[in-house]
Amino acid sequence: MTNQALTQTTVAHVVTIELSGMLTVEDVRDFTRRINAALKQHDRIGIVVDVTQWSDMTADAITADVKAEFAMLPKLRRIPRIAILSNKQWYNAVVGWFSPMLFTTDVKVFDPSRAAAKQEAIAFASDIDGTANAPKQEPSIVLIPTDRDDLVAFEYHGHIRSEDLDVALVPLKERMDRNDQIDLLVRMDHFSGFDPSIMFKGGLLSLKMAALKKLRRYAIVGASDWMSGMAKMFDPLVGIEMKTFDVDQEDEAWTWISQSNGPSKTVST
Numbered sequence: 001m002t003n004q005a006l007t008q009t010t011v012a013h014v015v016t017i018e019l020s021g022m023l024t025v026e027d028v029r030d031f032t033r034r035i036n037a038a039l040k041q042h043d044r045i046g047i048v049v050d051v052t053q054w055s056d057m058t059a060d061a062i063t064a065d066v067k068a069e070f071a072m073l074p075k076l077r078r079i080p081r082i083a084i085l086s087n088k089q090w091y092n093a094v095v096g097w098f099s100p101m102l103f104t105t106d107v108k109v110f111d112p113s114r115a116a117a118k119q120e121a122i123a124f125a126s127d128i129d130g131t132a133n134a135p136k137q138e139p140s141i142v143l144i145p146t147d148r149d150d151l152v153a154f155e156y157h158g159h160i161r162s163e164d165l166d167v168a169l170v171p172l173k174e175r176m177d178r179n180d181q182i183d184l185l186v187r188m189d190h191f192s193g194f195d196p197s198i199m200f201k202g203g204l205l206s207l208k209m210a211a212l213k214k215l216r217r218y219a220i221v222g223a224s225d226w227m228s229g230m231a232k233m234f235d236p237l238v239g240i241e242m243k244t245f246d247v248d249q250e251d252e253a254w255t256w257i258s259q260s261n262g263p264s265k266t267v268s269t
Helices: 025-041 059-078 089-101 117-126 166-178 196-200 204-214 225-238 247-258
Strands: 002-004 014-023 046-057 081-085 106-110 141-144 151-160 182-194 215-221 241-245
Touching: 014 025, 014 117, 025 059, 046 059, 046 117, 081 117, 106 117, 141 166, 151 166, 166 182, 166 204, 182 247, 204 215, 215 247, 241 247
Parallel strands: 014 046, 046 081, 081 106, 151 182, 182 215, 215 241
Antiparallel strands: 002 014, 141 151
16 A cells, blocks of 8 residues: 655645555554654644545554554644545545544545545645634633632633643642542533543543542533433432532522532632
């Protein structure tokens, strides 16, 4: 199988890859090296992948590709656009299903039967500054002041970004360090998911494990139906009192969280 660049372009921040025949481990390693090399040279890049002539991949290549995909998750924020040239219906369907989950990356499939498809794909992938002049984004996590040291409250806005995560993690850890148990209230404001890189945030897993031992009551305001279902399912399993509230029930949520059996302290200043 060959793994080679498309017709050379003058767009330095775009990695162009053409796959054909049988994909091997060496091919996976080759295009992974090329992507990583481009990320070292540029803050953000675009990628064009032509799979028109690709037919299959070896078992070892599948394993290597899965590992490469997971390793690339923390870097996806630096790859805002991926263009794919494909005439394979099953492949296009898979891309269509997965692409909405890549909140920081816009993926678009182009029909290679069109004469201008390759140039359109390159133009799409190269346009990584489409939001450069957009208004400054609101913080995705905001700390809500409380009058109890053993009560932490946050508001989540839309898509949770990795760079905002410390707004929640730092005060949560501090309160857990100072108290035997704490209560938590989270207000959801049009929550739409989170950056994949959050899963690789250092110390996050250990903090979650510690929270399972420290959390007493957990209130979620504005939870979606699936969140409410998950809360009901895990409530008896984790030993935490969890309750969800509609947006117009926020007063009830604060009342419920204030009726926790734990001690009430004034936040130290």
